[in-house]
Amino acid sequence: MRIRLTAGETVLTATLDDNATARDFASLLPLTLQMNDLFKREKYGHLPRSLAAGGTPRFSYEIGNIVYWSPGPDIAVFYAHDGESIPEPGQIILGEIDSGADALKKYDGAVDVTIEAVD
Template identity: 85%
Template sequence: MRIRLTAGETVLTATLDDNATARDFASLLPLTLRMDDLFKREKYGHLSRSLAVGGEPRFGYGIGDIAYWSPGPDIALFYAHDGQSIPDPGIVILGQIDSGADAFKKYDGTVDVTIEAID
């Protein structure tokens, strides 16, 4: 599934993976999340509920990854890499931003991000 992420003047596209967690996330769309900054590497936002288990937990990430962190339950948009790993229980990758994830660097602190399906 293709999605659009909009934050202020920034509009990015992404592709969700085909796993149960990503499909459950897609069922919440469209949504707008208030996303905070963490470690100058990611924007994260709190979901209204936990997502289904089904994607493989990972302890690493790449720039442009859209990930689910179950203890939150939060999603994260990774726009930089600081060399650190993700603590237990890890993250489930929901999808990848096609390009331009570093645009989130310009939003110091909190930013509202709207996420919607485009397929």
């Protein structure tokens, strides 16, 4: 599934993975979240509910990853890499930003992000 993330004047497109967690996330769309900055590497936002388990937990990330962090329950979008690993219980990859994820670093602090399906 293709999605669009809109933060201020920044519009990013992404593709969700085919796993149970990503499909459950898609069922919440459209969604607007206040996303805060964490470690100058990611924007994260609190989801209205936990998502179904179904992806493989990972302890690393790449720029452009959209991930689910179950303890939140939060999603995060990585826009930079600091070389650190992700602590237990890991995160589940929901999808990948097509390009331009680094544009999120211009939003210092919190920014409202609307996420919607595009197909």
